[in-house]
Amino acid sequence: MSHGTVPTRRLGRGGAEVSALGLGCMGMSQSYGPADEAESLRTLDRALELGVDFLDTADAYGDGANERLLARALRGRRERVFLATKFGIRHDGPMGSSICGRPEYVRRSCEASLARLATDHIDLYYQHRVDPEVPIEETVGAMAGLVREGKVRHLGLSEASADSLTRAFSVHPISALQSEWSLWTRDLEREVLGVARSLGVGIVPYSPLGRGFLSGRLRRPEDFAADDFRRQHPRFQGENFERNLELVAQVERLAGELGATPAQLAIAWLLHQGEDVIPIPGTKRVSTLEENVAAAALALTEEQMRALSGLFPPGAAAGDRYPDASYRYGDSPRPD
Numbered sequence: 001m002s003h004g005t006v007p008t009r010r011l012g013r014g015g016a017e018v019s020a021l022g023l024g025c026m027g028m029s030q031s032y033g034p035a036d037e038a039e040s041l042r043t044l045d046r047a048l049e050l051g052v053d054f055l056d057t058a059d060a061y062g063d064g065a066n067e068r069l070l071a072r073a074l075r076g077r078r079e080r081v082f083l084a085t086k087f088g089i090r091h092d093g094p095m096g097s098s099i100c101g102r103p104e105y106v107r108r109s110c111e112a113s114l115a116r117l118a119t120d121h122i123d124l125y126y127q128h129r130v131d132p133e134v135p136i137e138e139t140v141g142a143m144a145g146l147v148r149e150g151k152v153r154h155l156g157l158s159e160a161s162a163d164s165l166t167r168a169f170s171v172h173p174i175s176a177l178q179s180e181w182s183l184w185t186r187d188l189e190r191e192v193l194g195v196a197r198s199l200g201v202g203i204v205p206y207s208p209l210g211r212g213f214l215s216g217r218l219r220r221p222e223d224f225a226a227d228d229f230r231r232q233h234p235r236f237q238g239e240n241f242e243r244n245l246e247l248v249a250q251v252e253r254l255a256g257e258l259g260a261t262p263a264q265l266a267i268a269w270l271l272h273q274g275e276d277v278i279p280i281p282g283t284k285r286v287s288t289l290e291e292n293v294a295a296a297a298l299a300l301t302e303e304q305m306r307a308l309s310g311l312f313p314p315g316a317a318a319g320d321r322y323p324d325a326s327y328r329y330g331d332s333p334r335p336d
Helices: 039-052 061-073 103-117 135-149 163-171 192-199 240-256 264-270 286-297 300-310
Strands: 008-009 017-019 053-054 080-085 090-091 098-099 122-127 152-159 176-180 200-206
Touching: 017 176, 039 061, 039 152, 039 286, 061 103, 080 103, 080 152, 103 122, 122 135, 122 176, 135 152, 135 163, 152 163, 163 192, 176 192, 192 200, 200 300, 240 264, 264 286
Parallel strands: 053 080, 080 122, 122 152, 152 176, 176 200
Antiparallel strands: 008 017, 090 098
């Protein structure tokens, strides 16, 4: 793999070597306003030029459209990237979505993703969310079968609890835990992070910019497109929005002192949390990608890290991180 201007890190103990920053591709196909396929393809091209070879998608993103987009982008150069996708969130029509971790569903989902991605293997296969009704041992057992068959190289979990992660690991090594982690969402540090590290699981933070909030570019809730899912998020509404803007102003001030953008400072804070951390900021624009990649070269002193962490202690952000206030890390039922 070519790594261009981005340094590399190892994804989990004994895992694959990938770019220290990945690229989250979800927004190219859903959630963040209208899709722009041409710009998305340019962004993917530029990512590879810069050495960003860790690409993140899921079967749920755009109901498969995102995987098909990546297949087009990677035609003739699949071997240049470390490709991650996910299964487990089913879009059930007008009733919304549900989570499924049944073994037969795991296999069916993998075959469908391989076809959409036009590849014979998935480098990293995540369970997108833990199924609250299926013991994780059964789900990961089915995932391990895909590894034995050569269809999948490494296994991952997303938003799993410490207990679920530990039990999954007892069935098959888990290379990566993908969870939300940023200056304004530090819940992971309470328990899950320590357990992941004790097992040697790589940490892949999604939404490292707080769904764009930490970029400093969002000024009013009205700035969002009508179909932008952030309109439904508590942190982007009313008084919460105003209080969170005050926090972002502090990041802007510190970033200005360093000659960096707020987004670069927020990503650098995560990169400085340890060599086992590989954030995947998402974008569908070349300019934003280039800005994010430059964060890998931003060096922060211990004093600057302390200042940032002090501005954003756990729980500092106003509002819940999901519209469902009961959201928590995925716990799996015990096997019978």
